[in-house]
Amino acid sequence: MKRKLTILAIGLVVVAALTAVYTAGWLKGQAGQVAALVKEAQAAGGRVTSATGTAPDRYVYYPGTEALKPDEIRLIACGTGMPAARRGQAASCFLIELGNGDKFLFDIGSGAMANIASLMIPMDMLTKVFISHLHTDHWGDLDGLWAGGWTAGRTGPIxxxxxxxxxEDMGIKYAIDGFMRTFNWDYMTRAAMISPVPGKIEVHEFDYKGENEIIYQENGVTIRSWPAIHAGDGPVSFSLEWKGMQIVYSGDTTPTKWTLKYARSADVVIHEVMPMPEDMVKFYNQPPQLAIRATCGFHTCPPAFGKLMSLLSPRLAVAFHWFNEEGTRYNQYEGIRSAYDGPLSMATDMMVWNITKDKITERMAVSTDQAWDVPGPGRPSAPDPNFPSQYTQWILKGRYDTTKAESIGTKKFQEQYGIKWPAK
Structure with missing residues (x-):
């Protein structure tokens, strides 16, 4: 009996001690957390101290609300999917924003422009695009940036x-020349009605064979390239270096000796990884032979991604170029983890990383589906009066005259801004 009472007494003491710890954590603002975890939890989410006050950050990034520190990088996944169109994931595109104000787009695949636009960054600040190769899922939305930025007030070329x-016919210069020919009607009509200047594209072609070659160096930023192995000669991988930090973007590629040599111990390695071959059969309806050839032959399969990252030892590995969903992510994760146990992000669209030398923080961006373009510091140039109209007199004869209705309906607008319509 005494023994039972002793055990009961000890149990009550333990319960009392745990209750005290629980209460201490609650009093510090994190109900139910032991004291050792309170500081970490508060740092992640903060406390709500007033029923009518401002809520703290909730593990998300609201675009346009956080200024970068002078030595900070923000990385945003604007496209993480595959060539087939999908509403939930655009094709490959990553935005890198630096604390010095510079912004760089690495690839701009099909569908990515909607995610870029949702960030509501002035188009004058999104003029530098680095394309890893010429598959449409890596540059298919260049037209959206080109034309959309033009109409949204971009003041210069991209x-x-x-x-x-x-x-020669397989390089970026040939591709952009063809792009401009394809969109010649678009260019000529916008140039006449708005201004020709923002419709220009300046092309910087570099040798795909260059090993760790410097292709851009301005404002303390160095961007290098090295060859990638994917479908044929031409693709490259990129490395951005700034303030002693390195971000690597693979583009599409198998694991390469160049990546092993030049990306070792990088801060962040963003590397493509295809779904496991069985998922390509199950979800993508591919024949088994094509499934394994695609995932392991001219892309990187999850076990190979894991092996590569185990050798590179980055501060963070980011896996993209696969459909991240309930049916695939666990198999994908197991495939990677079969060879790699380091820091890993399974990327999806609108995932955000803030990177400093001391810390990498992963969050999701919360952005609007109905974004409007926002103006930058510059003013768009006026139409060039010397640029020829693209109308002929024949087509203009077909216009029905609604100028009287327009004049009456826009009277307040004209008075507010001191303009007269129709213009003389």
Whole structure:
């Protein structure tokens, strides 16, 4: 009996001690957390101290609300999917924002422009695009940035960096020349109605064979390239270096000796990884032979991604270029973890990383589906009066005159801004 009472007494003491710890944590603002975890929890989410006050950050990034520190990088996944169109994931595109104000787009695949626009960054600040190769899922939305930025008030041209090819007709310069020919009607009509200046594209073609070659160096930023192995000669991987930090973007590639040599111990390695071959059969309806050839032959499969990261030892590995969903992510994770146990992000669209030398923080961006473009510091140039109209007199004869209705309906607008419509 005494023994039972002793055990009961000890139990009551333990319960009392745990209750005290629990209460201490609650009093510090994190109900139910032991004292050792309170500081970490508060740092992650903060406390609500007033029923009518401002809530603290909730593990998310609201675009346009956080100024970067002078030595901080923000990385945003604007596209993490595959060539097939999907509403939930755009094709490859990553935005890197630096504390010095510079912004760089690495690839701009199909569908990515909607995610970029949702960040509501002035188009004058999104003029530098680095294209890893010329599959449409890596540059298919360049037209959206080009034309959309033009109509949204961009004041100058966009600049595109990309690799040469094994032949002249396989490089970025040939591709952009063809792009401008394809969109000639678009260019000529906007140039006449708005201004020709923002419709220009400045092309910087570099040798795809360059090993760790410097292709951009301005404002303390160095961007290098090295060859990637994917479908044929021409693709490249990129490395951005700034303030002693390195971000690597693989583009599409198998694991390469160049990546092993030049990306070792990088702060962040963003590397493509395809779904496991069985998931390509199950969800993508591919024949088994094609599934394993695609995932392991001209892309990187999850076990190979894991092996590569185990050798590179980055501060963070980011896996992209796969459909991240309930049916695939666990198999994908197991495939990677079969060879790698280091820091890992399984990327999806609108994932955000803040990077300093001391810390990497992963969050999701919360952005609007109905974003409007926002103006930058510059004013768009006026239409060039010398640029020829793209109308002929024949087509203009078909216009029905609604100027009287327009004049009456926009009277307040005209008075507010001191303008007269129709213009003389």
């Amino acid at each position: 600049q595109v960096w990309g690799p040469s090819g094994a032949r």
